[in-house]
Amino acid sequence: MRELGIGLIGTGFMGRAHALAFRNVSAAFELPFTLRLAALADADSIRAQTCATAWGFEQAYGDWQRLIDDPKVNLIAITTPNHLHYPMAMAAIAAGKPVYCEKPLAVNLQQATAMHRAARDAGVVTRVGYNYQHNPIIGLARALIHSGGLGEIISFQGEFSEDFMADPASPWSWRCEAEHAGGALADLGSHLLGMARYLLGDIEAVCADTQTVHRQRPATAGSEEQRRIAVDDQVHALLRFASGARGTFSSSWLKHGYKNHLSFEISGTMGTLAFDQERLNELRLYRVGQDGFQRLLAGPDLPGYAAFSPAPGHQLGYNELKTLEVHELIMAVAGLGAAGTDFEQALAVERLATAIRQAAREQRWVDVREV
Amino acid sequence: MRELGIGLIGTGFMGRAHALAFRNVSAAFELPFTLRLAALADADSIRAQTCATAWGFEQAYGDWQRLIDDPKVNLIAITTPNHLHYPMAMAAIAAGKPVYCEKPLAVNLQQATAMHRAARDAGVVTRVGYNYQHNPIIGLARALIHSGGLGEIISFQGEFSEDFMADPASPWSWRCEAEHAGGALADLGSHLLGMARYLLGDIEAVCADTQTVHRQRPATAGSEEQRRIAVDDQVHALLRFASGARGTFSSSWLKHGYKNHLSFEISGTMGTLAFDQERLNELRLYRVGQDGFQRLLAGPDLPGYAAFSPAPGHQLGYNELKTLEVHELIMAVAGLGAAGTDFEQALAVERLATAIRQAAREQRWVDVREV
Amino acid sequence: MRELGIGLIGTGFMGRAHALAFRNVSAAFELPFTLRLAALADADSIRAQTCATAWGFEQAYGDWQRLIDDPKVNLIAITTPNHLHYPMAMAAIAAGKPVYCEKPLAVNLQQATAMHRAARDAGVVTRVGYNYQHNPIIGLARALIHSGGLGEIISFQGEFSEDFMADPASPWSWRCEAEHAGGALADLGSHLLGMARYLLGDIEAVCADTQTVHRQRPATAGSEEQRRIAVDDQVHALLRFASGARGTFSSSWLKHGYKNHLSFEISGTMGTLAFDQERLNELRLYRVGQDGFQRLLAGPDLPGYAAFSPAPGHQLGYNELKTLEVHELIMAVAGLGAAGTDFEQALAVERLATAIRQAAREQRWVDVREV
Amino acid sequence: MRELGIGLIGTGFMGRAHALAFRNVSAAFELPFTLRLAALADADSIRAQTCATAWGFEQAYGDWQRLIDDPKVNLIAITTPNHLHYPMAMAAIAAGKPVYCEKPLAVNLQQATAMHRAARDAGVVTRVGYNYQHNPIIGLARALIHSGGLGEIISFQGEFSEDFMADPASPWSWRCEAEHAGGALADLGSHLLGMARYLLGDIEAVCADTQTVHRQRPATAGSEEQRRIAVDDQVHALLRFASGARGTFSSSWLKHGYKNHLSFEISGTMGTLAFDQERLNELRLYRVGQDGFQRLLAGPDLPGYAAFSPAPGHQLGYNELKTLEVHELIMAVAGLGAAGTDFEQALAVERLATAIRQAAREQRWVDVREV
Incomplete structure (x- = not known):
């Protein structure tokens, strides 16, 4: 070999x-x-x-x-x-x-x-x-959506928030500089934009608000020296998908209590699903005919999970999502797979983030193809 | 007497x-x-x-x-x-x-x-x-916000969704007619707009998308006759509060699995709180210094709750929120209280809903004072 | 009339x-x-x-x-x-x-x-x-069990805990005297015993441990005078049902964090259900063929609920369980119903509590019919 | 090196x-x-x-x-x-x-x-x-207990249930033979016994019930040949800890809906904590003075977690608990650590399981030192 x-x-x-x-x-x-x-x-x-x-x-x-x-x-x-x-x-x-x-x-x-x-x-x-897209339970969500299991998708509500910059004494870093692709939108929000596209396809138009709440931060931890901050601490947006679905998008690195809250709800004419990265092995699912939301736990029936455990409910960790990503990478290098985000897909995410910043700056809807 | x-x-x-x-x-x-x-x-x-x-x-x-x-x-x-x-x-x-x-x-x-x-x-x-504003635990949320317990409020994410019209066979009713103030925004969303104002004050500007997903419905249950529907099945919006806070707003009567999902998260520079009307006696609260979100259960320390039970965790029901509202009404009639939503406040909610519809129609931000 | x-x-x-x-x-x-x-x-x-x-x-x-x-x-x-x-x-x-x-x-x-x-x-x-037995969602649980929807019932795990006596400074009251039917078992546990019988029928044998953790309490709030306490602060037991099901039982008034935690899980050969009085409008249910537990919200399809609201998810409160109980009472007085706990059923609960105390005292299994 | x-x-x-x-x-x-x-x-x-x-x-x-x-x-x-x-x-x-x-x-x-x-x-x-004992959040639980953060420990309620044998058509395997240490108690329950000892110390006496619900199973999947089964499908027990704490214990491999439900609640005179292996990165914690239970998410402040991720909320998986165990093993081999379960501790777990079986067989309390 x-x-x-x-x-x-x-x-x-x-x-x-x-x-x-x-x-x-x-x-x-x-x-x-x-x-x-x-x-x-x-x-x-x-x-x-x-x-x-x-x-x-x-x-x-x-x-x-x-x-x-x-x-x-x-x-x-x-x-x-x-x-x-x-x-x-x-x-x-x-x-x-x-x-x-x-x-x-x-x-x-x-x-x-x-x-x-x-x-x-x-x-x-x-x-x-x-x-995050390589999570087996995200794969299940995507399969459900693509197979029509939720009917026609009509809405998306997504948020990726953490609190690691919530303390105004958290110091400046390169993540606070626009020319280093800093800000909550680039750091966190881009994951959610990628996820939205992965699950629901292209986004055509956006409208948005961004805010810098803490306009200066210490140069280093505990330092008296303050640096001016211009990147977004939080962003809220409306999304219009090419498919016709509509939705909301939020991202913040100031939201107290959240550590890895990449979360979304997707609803269609036949069901609703919900996910939160803080419980990455679970999916909440409602389909027509159920009495209430089901809580699904990832198990070996999901492609990917079985590579790590034959037993349901045993749970994958963050690092194993990375291993799953590397697996797809290697299959692609071997010419045996097309899964995963390539530069073309990643560029589309960058374009979306750029459109959101422009929509916020100009306070208007922006057609993503304009950008 | x-x-x-x-x-x-x-x-x-x-x-x-x-x-x-x-x-x-x-x-x-x-x-x-x-x-x-x-x-x-x-x-x-x-x-x-x-x-x-x-x-x-x-x-x-x-x-x-x-x-x-x-x-x-x-x-x-x-x-x-x-x-x-x-x-x-x-x-x-x-x-x-x-x-x-x-x-x-x-x-x-x-x-x-x-x-x-x-x-x-x-x-x-x-x-x-x-x-819904008369819920004692909502009173606690408001007191926390107004006392600065969450710091400066910076974001609001709200949604009021149900699924009672999710089935396309659910028939037409006067709720489906614009001239009767029909649509998800008027029927459900207005509650959330009132709640947002109650907790965070005036909203100055909005941008929005509305959609009619099911464009016709049976005239009556099971009827062959179809009526055209023009009111919104779902709405997504961005909100700008006079206080400087920003947020998202969603409302739908098509969202499968939800029965009374008037829910929101409010975050400030010192904490976050979250509420869902489907668990009306609970508040999720995180304040600086906690290790994780707390789940508070309503109890007799909250004004209003004690009128119904001396024991915490015994839970009020929907009808008791109505009793609390009637109590405030009677106190106001006696000249002994100013709590509750009067016509002036309710008019402000109608103005907001009108601004949202206009923003969706014209695909632009609308200053609520224009309306 | x-x-x-x-x-x-x-x-x-x-x-x-x-x-x-x-x-x-x-x-x-x-x-x-x-x-x-x-x-x-x-x-x-x-x-x-x-x-x-x-x-x-x-x-x-x-x-x-x-x-x-x-x-x-x-x-x-x-x-x-x-x-x-x-x-x-x-x-x-x-x-x-x-x-x-x-x-x-x-x-x-x-x-x-x-x-x-x-x-x-x-x-x-x-x-x-x-x-608590008059809760419509408890009625649903019972119907599921009696119709065989969970198969043959094989296990019960129940607990009724609160924390209103957890503080050792909480004063003595008549609830602390055995001759007034004091103690956690009588005050709280009897509700759970009644519920277990209501759902699963007679209990034949018990084994138990009881404990008095705080052996003295102030005579009144803040008083220097201390009274000796002999009633149980907490109890743990094993239950053997006549049906063949087995289970555990716990009750405490010292369990910090709980306010009304009458909770149980019942499992059968075809499914499992779980309930917690702190969320009295919900049932967690798993039946063979589901992917995960469902969370059911009470609605007007349940007898009783519709008397208070035509809309699901709007939630009944504690006081409405009492109204439902009074309704059954009045129907019984009119000769139109047999639902509810009469003195014969209540006596059976007292007998069970007595058997549990005896089993704890003698540190052995007690046949309830001995008592 | x-x-x-x-x-x-x-x-x-x-x-x-x-x-x-x-x-x-x-x-x-x-x-x-x-x-x-x-x-x-x-x-x-x-x-x-x-x-x-x-x-x-x-x-x-x-x-x-x-x-x-x-x-x-x-x-x-x-x-x-x-x-x-x-x-x-x-x-x-x-x-x-x-x-x-x-x-x-x-x-x-x-x-x-x-x-x-x-x-x-x-x-x-x-x-x-x-x-499971090597989970960093279990380490936190143990530290809280040992430091007196929950006061004197008074109760334990534990359960380890799964449903992998719930289907009566699930075939016989060596796990169904007593002479191979089969049965739910050995397979699952022993983990919970080890956990109880790890957190709360020695258990002195037990009383128990065990049951074989499905008394025969196919020799292999789909086979007509049936084998007789004598090992326990489920077990319920009372535990008396040397410390004076008391509790309940349940284990089943027939409990529908559960995949890895190693769960417990431990309460003391100053607080309560709860854990469920199906959400292995979380702890529910209530301490005197809190308003409600907190949900803690594991993070790099916990020894062990930081070895895998510098970011809280990113979550460890089952396999990483094994890596943590291997780390302790290697440190012990190097003479640099004493953490982990050695043969002496594991023997104590076997003794407990044996005492539980004897208590069930003889329907009486068994002093573990008798065994």
Whole structure:
């Protein structure tokens, strides 16, 4: 069996999540490749070496370009801050290697468009880390919707809120800068936009309000120095889907009490379903003829779940959604699957986010195709 | 102690709810009046008599004008279909008698405005049946908000959905006619608009989408005859509050699985609260410093609850919210209270609903003061 | 139509709950009698008069025997402390008048047995206030069980816990005295025993543990004087039903966080149902073939609910369970119904509670028929 | 750094769960050893080889004794059917190698006692797979209890129910044979007994009822051949803790609707906590002074969670509990930790289960020390 050499750039939260996923995927699935953890890069070369040893990568680099050039590396995974996605992905594409990039795809629509075009022209497989979509129970939701099990879909109410910036003393970071694709909409909301598109298809028009509630934050934790903040703390929007469905959209990183509240309700002419990422193994479902909402628990009847457990109710964790994403990535690299979010889909999410910002700025409905 | 003679018009669902409330209020509260169930009117005079006997009213009328004219009647309660609110309320005001009218106040803004002006000029006490606001746990929510317990309020997400029209075979009724103030927005959404104003104050601007999903319905249950439907089955909107808070609003009578889902989340810079009318005795509350959301159960520490039970967790029912509303009404008639929704407040709700319809029609933000 | 004159003894929490119920029942149901609130008695004759006026009773008595003797009184409702149930009920039976007595039936098994025999011999209609059983959604649970909708019933797990005595500074009251039928088992647990019998039939054998955790309490709130406490603060038991089902039983008045947690799960060979009085309008139900538990909301399809509301999800309150109980009582007095807990059934509950105490004392299984 | 060679026996559900855990643990934690996946054994040597390749083990064996003898193997993990635990563990102990054995420890108390004594005498580190105890939120529960945060603990209500045998057509397996430690009590209930001991300490006396509801099952799925079943389908018990706390215990594999319902409530004189394995990242907590139960979501403030995610609410899965267990195992092997269930603790669980069976058989309270 052919080997697939993995090159991972970045050693933060997402770097380790990728490392765990690449380690797990061979044990959870039969793969068309033998995976090889070929190389790990971090700008801090000592950290790169330490993590490489702990996570089982053969080689460590301080310079990401050298990782991309390494012939043992056949696939590039990018988990660095947002502004580095563009140069790294473009270099990987130039090297003709598949790219697996964390979201958001880039820090602006121009970059994202260029990345999509370059990958398309080079014929390189791409995937972007919208890992929540790989949840088996989300797969069930999508199958229900697509099979007509809920009838014609007529409404969507979605929200992705957390509270990690709710404290005004939470300091400035690159997530607070527009030129780094900061703000609640980019950081959290883009996951929900991707999910909405994944489940219900294209969104044609949006109207929106965005707000910066805390207009300055300490430069670092506890610092006296304050930095001005201009990115959105929260956003509310109306969505018009190409299918005719309509809905609302909210995202905030100031909403006290929520830790990972990517949630939505979708209703059709024959039923309603509801999901909350804070209970990622459950779906609330009502279909015509039921007496009340059912609470479904994920189990091995759902594709993906069985890879981790033969027993229902045993629950997958966040990291296993990442493993499922990596599985789809590897199948795509092998030419055996089309699932997952590629650069084209990710670009569509960026376009939507851009349309929402424009609609808020201009206080009017914006046709997404205008953007 | 003075007597207060109650005259009730209408014997449907709401008529009986009023009758129960007027019967209960004396046992639950010490009142400044002795209540007398003086008269009951229904266009069907036989039904009027039957219900009067069962519900304990002294007199029955087939003609509502005679009820209004009856000198033993000191307060007029109106529970008829929406298009009759205007003539009945105007007659009551002309007779100088307090008016307690079911919502929506009228079938259009012109009527509602005229009703408010007439009552104001005549100095007549008025109340409108936004009974959900009288829930003791809603009172707690409002007190928390007004005392700053949640900090500065920054967001509102509200929805009032039911499924009683979800079946396309559910027949046409006057609720399906715009000139009778039909549609999900008027029927359900107005409750949520009233609640939003009650908790967070004036709304200045709205943007909205409305939809008619089922464009025809049987004239009566099972009938072959189809009637065209033009009122909204569902509505989604963005709200901008005068306070600076922003939010989303949804209402539908097509949303499968929901029976009385008047629900909202309100978040501020120091906490979040959430409520669902389907669990009317509970509040979910998170305040800075908590580890997670608390589920509060209503108890006798809340004003109003103790009138019905000295024990927490014993739960009030829908009809008791009506009794609480009637209590506030009677206190207002006695000049001892200002709580509750009067015609001025109810007119503001009608103005909001009108602004939402206009925003949807014109696909733009509408300043509510324009309307 | 004949009149039925109601005589109510007691003006506390339960007195008022009865008064509200007798006032409501005529408006909620078509009755075979015209109800007349004939007389109200309280040892404090001034309070008796004040409450009589507020609640609409024609006559007030300081002496309960005079109420029983009043020829306008045709039915005696008893809401006094437990030790008075016996003399009052015996006097009512002697007068040949139907008795509606709060639970527990009496302060010991001897009294309860004598009351049952006297009523049986006199042919007097009796009912005891196990009002939780009159909840329409409990009726649905029972119908499901009796129709075989859950298959053969194999297990019961029940608990009735509150926290109103959890604070060791909560003072002594008559509820802390064994000779007044005090303790968590009598006060709370008896409701759950009644419910278990109502749903699953006779219990044949029990094994149990009881505990007094706080062995002394202040004589009154804040007092330095301490009284010794010997009644149970909590009880745990095993139950063997005549049907073959087995189960567990717990009751406590020390369980922090719970306010009215009368809860149970019943499972059979074809399904499981679960209920919690803290959400009295809901049932969780799983039947073979479902994907997960359904949450049912009470609605007008359930007998009883429709008497109060034509709309599902609008929710009944605690007091309306009492009205439903009074309705069954009146139907029984008219010879038109057999529903509800009569003295014979209530005696069986007392016998069970006695068996549980004996099993705990002797640390062995007790056959209920031994007691 | 020293290497630790892992030898894993068994390739079923639990075999793979172990493999995933041994692969993950190095990436999640800094370990005192370099782990080496040295060898994998399965009676089916072809399957052994296939799994070894997929899961990254260097060597495959068809004969487990050879794995134990392999000098590269320093730790033996046993995931075979219950009756093989004894010979495998005894061989590993004889070889002086640490043993990590799935639960239950053995198929009877004699074996379990012998295993414990042999390990103790040999000074070999042992651990048994009571993985649910390694949940970080369970760690929080235990810390709360041990720090006195709930006051003196007075009650425990626990249940572990699933429905995988609820269908009478579910076929016989070795889990249905007493001599293989079959039955709901051994299969599920032992987890709950271990949890109760982990949180609240020793249990001194028990009283119990067990039942076999389906007395025969098909020999294999769909087979006409029926086998007689004598093991318990469900068990109910009373527990008396050495601490003075009392409680109830239930376990069933027939309870429709439940998939992994290891659940309990623990109450003390200052609070109550509740947990359900079907929502393994949550704890419901009430402490004196709160207004209602809080729902806590696991986050990186909890030891263990942070090894997998820096973000609260992201949720661990079942397999990560196994990784946490393996981490504790490795720390123990290094002499750096004492956490986890060793053979002594596991023997105490077996003794309890034996006492419960005896109490049920003899229908009396059993002192656990008698057994």
